[in-house]
Amino acid sequence: MQPEGYWVTIETMSHSGQEFGWAEQLQAAGHRLTAPRRAVLRVLEGARTHLHPEEVLERARLIYPGLGRATVYRTLALLTDLGLLHPIRLGGSPRLARIAEGHHHLVCLACGHSFSFEECPERELEAELARRFDFEIKGHLLEFYGLCPDCREAEDA
Amino acid sequence: MQPEGYWVTIETMSHSGQEFGWAEQLQAAGHRLTAPRRAVLRVLEGARTHLHPEEVLERARLIYPGLGRATVYRTLALLTDLGLLHPIRLGGSPRLARIAEGHHHLVCLACGHSFSFEECPERELEAELARRFDFEIKGHLLEFYGLCPDCREAEDA
DNA sequence: TTGATTGCAAATGATTTGCAAGGTT
DNA sequence: AACCTTGCAAATCATTTGCAATCAA
Numbered sequence A, B: 001m002q003p004e005g006y007w008v009t010i011e012t013m014s015h016s017g018q019e020f021g022w023a024e025q026l027q028a029a030g031h032r033l034t035a036p037r038r039a040v041l042r043v044l045e046g047a048r049t050h051l052h053p054e055e056v057l058e059r060a061r062l063i064y065p066g067l068g069r070a071t072v073y074r075t076l077a078l079l080t081d082l083g084l085l086h087p088i089r090l091g092g093s094p095r096l097a098r099i100a101e102g103h104h105h106l107v108c109l110a111c112g113h114s115f116s117f118e119e120c121p122e123r124e125l126e127a128e129l130a131r132r133f134d135f136e137i138k139g140h141l142l143e144f145y146g147l148c149p150d151c152r153e154a155e156d157a
Numbered sequence C: 001t002t003g004a005t006t007g008c009a010a011a012t013g014a015t016t017t018g019c020a021a022g023g024t025t
Numbered sequence D: 001a002a003c004c005t006t007g008c009a010a011a012t013c014a015t016t017t018g019c020a021a022t023c024a025a
Helices: A022-028 A035-046 A053-063 A069-081 A123-133 A149-156 B022-028 B035-046 B053-063 B069-081 B123-133 B149-156
Strands: A006-012 A085-091 A104-108 A114-116 A136-147 B006-012 B085-091 B104-108 B114-116 B136-147
Touching (some): A022 A035, A035 A053, A035 A069, A069 A085, B022 B069, B035 B069
Antiparallel strands (some): B006 B085
16 A cells, blocks of 8 residues: 655756756856755756655765755755756655656556656647647656556566 | 645546446455545546545545545555556646646646646557556656746746 | 444654854855 | 855644544445
8 A cells, every 4th residue: 555655756857958057047046056055956967866855865965964954955945946846746656767858757556666768759749839828848747657567467466 | 935835636547448437446456335435536536636635535525524534545545556546746836727537737837827738649659668668558647847928927027 | 243444643754944053145 | 244045943734553433245
């Protein structure tokens, strides 16, 4: 019954036309660039997986040991406001793998493992939607849910 | 800074080939069909939006007043195990609209409003991925993130 | 009957907030 | 100097769990 609960994973936005690093964008928006923030940014920018806030904390503390948990949350909120991050929450997965700038997953509903793929058939759709809704689209997330081979096997047994 | 926090929204799985109602599927899986569960099921099956557990509780209490919060969570977990529900968590949106069986949203990063659309360009991709990863795919979620016309305007001002 | 299920209340876990101290511009 | 940021600890909010009573099969 998925006793593990759920996790917040951080979803970096794709094709946002990022000309500057996050640090610069943070400053451009009038925020100060402090050592704690730098540490968090470095972790996030370098992440090859979705990270929980707690993981961000752990890793960022390797860079800036005194870092407080609240600062991580505050920085995540800040980046979310700037449209650089988007929090999502998925149940059942101990961890979600992700390829650098892609946001395309295949998530197993049973074991929670996820697989990434690169195909992105939404480009045309994106343009069409941008036009129809007059939206400025910054990124997307495409996830398929199902059963992986191992779990299907286990289920049959 | 999005003081509202985040919400759990319930994502019904699409094209799952549902031949029976959830009540039947629950029983088929060996679970008992109780009044509290019936109430929750009725709310979920009738929902035209993503619902937070708290909303499910509120609505289900209209049907079965004595309903306890824990039972809602337990039932949601049960349905998740059966692959009928999938919990997701999105930040920044007060509510997420959704069209009956579609799971295609356009979410404004600023105001959190969401718009639904029907196009679904992933059918072929789904088949291709199912083959490549040997996955049994049950549903999917496609979300675009961006800025709606109103918020873009407000931002420019 | 008999084990599954329930509501309640307490326990847990995650996230947010108040505040005095410290850091950035 | 002025005000933004920080870390800490306390507060809050969401979710889970223990348990005795109740209910579906």
